Amino acid sequence: MSTRNLEGDSLTQAVLASFAGTPDDRLRQLLGAVVEHLHALAVEVELTEAEWAHAIDFLTRTGQMCSDQRQELILLSDVLGLSMQVIGLNHDSPPPVTPSTVFGPFFVEGAPQLANGQDIAGGAPGEPCLVQGRVEALDRTPLGGVTIDVWQADDEGLYDVQYSDLDAPRDRAQLRSQDDGRFWFWTVKPEPYPIPEDGPVGELLGASGRSPMRPAHIHFMARKAGYEELVTHVFVAGDPYLDSDAVFGVRTPLITPFERHQPGTAADGTEMSSTYWTMRYTLVLAPSDTN
Amino acid sequence: MSTRNLEGDSLTQAVLASFAGTPDDRLRQLLGAVVEHLHALAVEVELTEAEWAHAIDFLTRTGQMCSDQRQELILLSDVLGLSMQVIGLNHDSPPPVTPSTVFGPFFVEGAPQLANGQDIAGGAPGEPCLVQGRVEALDRTPLGGVTIDVWQADDEGLYDVQYSDLDAPRDRAQLRSQDDGRFWFWTVKPEPYPIPEDGPVGELLGASGRSPMRPAHIHFMARKAGYEELVTHVFVAGDPYLDSDAVFGVRTPLITPFERHQPGTAADGTEMSSTYWTMRYTLVLAPSDTN
CATH class of the missing domain: 2.60.130.10 (Aromatic compound dioxygenase)
Known part of the structure; x- marks a missing residue:
């Protein structure tokens, strides 16, 4: 499946296809569910780029706040x-x-x-x-x-x-x-x-x-x-x-x-x-x- | 809505209710969609605690790898x-x-x-x-x-x-x-x-x-x-x-x-x-x- 000129559902399907060769069955199932829900979420709310950037920044700061003593x-x-x-x-x-x-x-x-x-x-x-x-x-x-x-x-x-x-x-x-x-x-x-x-x-x-x-x-x-x-x-x-x-x-x-x-x-x-x-x-x- | 003794859909609904007072309409919509998709994902794949812990660790390390020069x-x-x-x-x-x-x-x-x-x-x-x-x-x-x-x-x-x-x-x-x-x-x-x-x-x-x-x-x-x-x-x-x-x-x-x-x-x-x-x-x- 080509990765070129994709959008909407064809893009989601191509990402799922990219994980189709995952050797571990359970990991493949989990990654598939993550991809489907992430894409559905973005499409449903028509996520803007500013909101996406805010989410990236929020999760980055959340990860960076973690230490041996704080999760x-x-x-x-x-x-x-x-x-x-x-x-x-x-x-x-x-x-x-x-x-x-x-x-x-x-x-x-x-x-x-x-x-x-x-x-x-x-x-x-x-x-x-x-x-x-x-x-x-x-x-x-x-x-x-x-x-x-x-x-x-x-x-x-x-x-x-x-x-x-x-x-x-x-x-x-x-x-x-x-x-x-x-x-x-x-x-x-x-x-x-x-x-x-x-x-x-x-x-x-x-x-x-x-x-x-x-x-x-x-x-x-x-x-x-x-x-x-x-x-x-x-x-x-x-x-x-x-x-x-x-x-x-x-x-x-x-x-x-x-x-x-x-x-x-x-x-x-x-x-x-x-x-x-x-x-x-x-x-x-x-x-x-x-x- | 009480936050006590919840599981499955009643838990999801209580979390959505907890965000119901979000003053910004768009933020409330986004958080609602995030909660619904996260909960649906966990239930669908019957996420184990070990898998949840692995996801937490993966995202923590992803955040911690970020710097001014790497995202x-x-x-x-x-x-x-x-x-x-x-x-x-x-x-x-x-x-x-x-x-x-x-x-x-x-x-x-x-x-x-x-x-x-x-x-x-x-x-x-x-x-x-x-x-x-x-x-x-x-x-x-x-x-x-x-x-x-x-x-x-x-x-x-x-x-x-x-x-x-x-x-x-x-x-x-x-x-x-x-x-x-x-x-x-x-x-x-x-x-x-x-x-x-x-x-x-x-x-x-x-x-x-x-x-x-x-x-x-x-x-x-x-x-x-x-x-x-x-x-x-x-x-x-x-x-x-x-x-x-x-x-x-x-x-x-x-x-x-x-x-x-x-x-x-x-x-x-x-x-x-x-x-x-x-x-x-x-x-x-x-x-x-x-x-």
Whole structure:
């Protein structure tokens, strides 16, 4: 098929034909779908060259904002609902399996490995909170030896990597569940926060009058051989943004009450001289062959 | 519309609703189309999380490869035929208007402003070539005072910015047409070349078994107040890649013969001691109100 003098549908067909020799069947299918949707989009809206140039510039700046500590393209996918669409396509295990939600742009490899009961906050501002977790299999038997990554924003609504003057991880850790399925740690109570607005995604939300707010949450990633990897959040019951999450990530079973306590002896034996919070949550993992 | 517990079409509708307050009507239309096509694409191909992550990584690296001297996202748009689709939508003036083609990733702002008759090659390898151009209006009257940007690859198939050891522009210039519409310059005869394969776009072409070759060409951008800006190439007749251009950019009216001459006096009076080439081409501009 000649590549000369093409426009409209004949051009789309020629581009599809150019990918016809792709050896990997799945890649050929994916590239074909990308080409068809991109071309259909441009034709449908009669995209102008200035708009095309703006899109090129926007995506260039989005890519260039990414670093080891910030993934602006994931954030873009999140606010466009694409991330949750993909999660829905890939994690459809029914209850009692814990629902998945967005990975988000702030996970960092190599978080400190801490023992149960330690404080992951590392001095982050906020009210102390004891998280009492448990991991179970589908039949509700406890799962030990599960690797659990935890990360969250502090009382200011910021992750450690958003502080330019911090050189050590804060409010992130890797734990392991005990044989009885339990894991626990101290942290600070999370608060609602705006997703970062200093990049192209913030520009997009601003131009469209959308709120950047996310309801308060703690991120969990639970992994054990033989089980489906679980990436999720646990949200704070009563949060004002549970029904207007900027990234469409809330699922009702992920919401749990956080309880406030007066100074005294906490459930893990810690003597608390100030008020503090507690939260309990059970992560239920699907066996890896259910999907 | 709540953002909670969404999947499939209900999720797409909630994302569209989140953009419903976009003050600019056109932006709202564009964002809606982007959301609909992105979600439809993911659902249609049942995109896996690994594929989504690969796409995020691919686009991140594409953005990060861009610099003042290289625009990998434009190159991606080019090989996906999107650039030519947008050009077709925006430049549909009938003959004798010169057809537009892709801008490409190698235009650089601030090229040297040269007088007609000068050599733009600046020492680039290749056989000398005298380009004799003319700019005309729709009624074929000559157009003077047209700003003409010219850029091209050399005999090795490389643009100046692809040489890491070059610190001055080569084979690019800005000229101006005379009152009689004429502009002319010396350069080197262009040769076919592969688009850059050292980035994500090269990776894509490799994985899909596509040829990276482009037929030999010289880029022209012609601008004058009251006329539609023209971005195009002139291709070399007889080139083996005219019907298999990696970026789908060839239009028959843009092909012109390059003639080889024995040493002697060239048409502009230059004494040539070696063989050399000549090429003639007329750029016809549309008035800016026709579109």
